[in-house]
Amino acid sequence: MDQKRVSRRSFLALAMAAPIGASALAACGTSGPGQARAGEASIWYLTGQPQEGLRKASVDAFNAAHPDGQLAATFFENDAYKTRIRTAVGANQAPTVIWTWGGGGLRDYVRNGQVDDLTDWFAQNPDVKSKRFATSFPAATIDGKIYAVPCEQVSPIVMFYNKQLFEQVGAQPPTTWGELMALVPVFQNAQIAPISLAGQSRWTNMMWLEFLFDRQGGPEVFDAIAAGEPNAWSNPAAIAGLTKVQDLVRAGGFVNGFQSIAADANADQALLHQGRAAMMLHGAWTYGSMKEEGGDFVPSGKLGWIPFPAIEGGAGDPSTGVGNPASFVALSSKASDEQKAIALEYFKSGLLTDADIDGWVASGAVPIVNGVDSKFSGPDAPFQQFVYDSATQAKSWVHSWDQALLPGPADEMLRNIEQLFSLSITPEQFATNMNAVPTS
């Protein structure tokens, strides 16, 4: 009797342990999420329509044309991607193709030998280089060598405004900083928030400083900061820019409660297209999302756009572009030769194909292809032409700061920017804090 009971108990224990053990072992063997099967190259892309659909379409088209060299795409949300890609690269589990914003993040990969040098590949494939905007290559060039292929769209930062609200108060869009400050009380009296801002996301606040620094002192101001020159943040033009933004906060220029609004849910765009805020400084990609989510706001022509106002007496060139010159794809140095071959083939013949370009243009974006403005037609053409001109005529380009700097200093900078906008630190304290952070 006793023996039987023990054997039944142990049988049950074994029966329950076996599936658990088997699944644990199985998890070791098969690939986890985002890993490609052997011989397949992998790429990690960002989510967010309409870009996600276009990216998926380009991968599907490539796979259809290359049945024996497939590419597996996985999609991640923006902020989650930033953490995830670093962890994966650090754990030697990076995808074959690493999507990146270029600049400091790419520099970090290069310094640690995680991505391949593509300069020679570009020399062998000159038409790939000449097809793309010249302004898209500096962010991919580290120490004189090219480490990533520019792709997708150019995203300058644009000052959007609600034409209907401006007509309502009888005002003109601002061309100088003085005019912008003068508009604040005008809109406040009409119970309209002058400027929409998603303060919780912090990089949205940063866009204001990017423009102010450049308009005030020209590109040299941030170039010195990015190069790690001592006390670069204490430059009088920088202090002036920081002060101006605090003046705008004190005047109530930004929507009430802006520190609680996050950009992920497009709540800041909603304020503009719902008629609750008059202006918004944001990336050109929001044109596509406002077109999709704003009902008839964009099609009926209520959305206006202007270059960022100039600062009276400032040394900056109003034609300077600010934002993301392109998206970039880099090649992981840890991938197998077979995977690298597939990836390079994708770079050459899978990115910015005619079908791809048409898709981007139809979504209201401007792909980084020289001469693409001949394809602009339809209701989005005026905005696309504006973006194309900004990108091709800009005499210089300010890369988004949190991408231009290395990730560690970038995070410290975003922290200080949040405090600056909450008025808890002065511009001088901001400069002192940031000067103490090593940027290289």
Place this chain on the structure above:
Amino acid sequence: MLPALAFFTAFGLVPLVGVLLLSFTSWNGIGEITPIGFENWVAVLSDPGLVHSLGVTFLIMALSWLVQTPMSILFGVFIAGQHRYRSVLAVLYFTPLLLSSAAIAITYKALLDPNFGLGASLGIPLLVQNWLGDPVLAIATVVFVVSWQFIPFHSLIYQGAVRQIPASLYEAARIDGAGRVRQFFSITLPQLKYTMITSSTLIVAGSMTLFDLIFVLTLGGPSDATRVLALDMYLRGFRGNMMGPASVIALIIVVVAVLLAMGVQRLGGKDANESQLEGA
């Protein structure tokens, strides 16, 4: 005993040792790991940010305890009783327990949006505040959401304890003329003493490691107002790319949490072996 020990060693002790070793190195996550001795420890322990994080953590811990314990006891007593509709209400009370922290945080973030959230949509001016943007309100909001999520859990614990109180004690008190309130304070609460110790230990340990809710809700809050230790560790390690200092903070969390848990146990512990059963 052995499987549990093996599990604990593999998933508890080994990572702990790994973090201890990491705290003496400099690593940015994707490059080389270089040993640098005690530099990280000195830097972190002399950083005023650490004191601030500790302060925020203890504040949220204390407020959580003050809000959760009385309400959990009351709910627990209510659910253990014999009132009408008790079972229906009990099911409703336990719903927050079934939801993930991340889902709760995302939902509350949308509800608290000053322009499109609950207050603005229903037209209640009192609910339209800068909930997540004002430092003081942000802490209050975090405590509120944490309490909303965990009161059902602690109610469950108290309910089980109240059920175990012998009815004879209440009968004797009723015969002696004690009212409901007097019975609650003289019988129920003292009998719940050890349960309170358990529940408080869980609140203390939970507050020390609370991460996902605050991460989604405020990401450390307006100007670091809700930057608890666990969040500080994550932000230093995975946003600031400084794994060494992040490891130091991880170890600090472990040490403080263990000390606090031992302290709470000690509070009720002097007569730990004393039974509360009558006649013993």
